[in-house]
Amino acid sequence: MITESLLSPAEAPFQQQVNAGDYWLQRIEAGQTLRITDLEGNQAADTLFFNADDTAERYSMSDTLRGQKNVFLSAGSVLRSNLDRPMLTITADTCGRHDTLGGACSCESNTVRYDLEKRHMHSCRDSWMLAVAEKPEFGLTRRDITHNINFFMNVPVTHDGGLTFADGISAPGKYVEMVAQMNILVLISNCPQLNNPCNGYNPTPILVSVW
Numbered sequence: 670m671i672t673e674s675l676l677s678p679a680e681a682p683f684q685q686q687v688n689a690g691d692y693w694l695q696r697i698e699a700g701q702t703l704r705i706t707d708l709e710g711n712q713a714a715d716t717l718f719f720n721a722d723d724t725a726e727r728y729s730m731s732d733t734l735r736g737q738k739n740v741f742l743s744a745g746s747v748l749r750s751n752l753d754r755p756m757l758t759i760t761a762d763t764c765g766r767h768d769t770l771g772g773a774c775s776c777e778s779n780t781v782r783y784d785l786e787k788r789h790m791h792s793c794r795d796s797w798m799l800a801v802a803e804k805p806e807f808g809l810t811r812r813d814i815t816h817n818i819n820f821f822m823n824v825p826v827t828h829d830g831g832l833t834f835a836d837g838i839s840a841p842g843k844y845v846e847m848v849a850q851m852n853i854l855v856l857i858s859n860c861p862q863l864n865n866p867c868n869g870y871n872p873t874p875i876l877v878s879v880w
Contacts (some may be wrong), residue, residue, distance in 0.1 A: 697855060
């Protein structure tokens with residue numbers, strides 16, 4: 670559902686551009702608003718959420734989809750944890766829908782989907798693992814890499830219940846905005862994927878803003 674935000678980017682206390690292939694790992698407090706902006710269009714921002722005070726509690730795709738009875742995420746979606754508690758609520762969205770079924774690219778998926786020679790291409794899982802290694806103060810380990818959301822990614826569900834990777838439905842300047850219902854760790858991999866149309870075969874930067 671397309672819903673515009675009332676917040677002004679010029680008034681955001683924090684903004685950071687995240688280039689394709691880079692990660693962003695930060696804590697946001699309960700009540701703060703997080704916005705992810707697709708600066709050039711058709712980019713995928715693969716995102717993990719954790720309870721900042723107990724990282725054993727993290728975003729759950731299954732609890733979220735069961736709670737909202739919809740396979741896509743958009744304005745009004747409540748992102749739920751593996752304890753079935755609200756973590757964040759999407760309050761504004763100018764893209765229309767976001768994927769949480771397709772998972773994240775990895776060396777294994779690059780091999781299966783594309784070609785053995787593409788096994789070692791940079792992937793979102795690589796970015797997450799680098800974040801875990803470079804930011805030990807957040808207390809995350811490789812075991813914490815579980816369900817994720819692919820903001821701006823278009824993964825239609827077929828009539829037979831399968832998934833397809835299709836051209837992106839985002840555009841330059843589209844954004845998704847959410848309010849934290851608890852203290853949250855946000856780990857974003859700005860996807861470096863060159864092999865499917867979700868990134869338009871051309872990974873580009875995103876902008877992260879916090880109010």
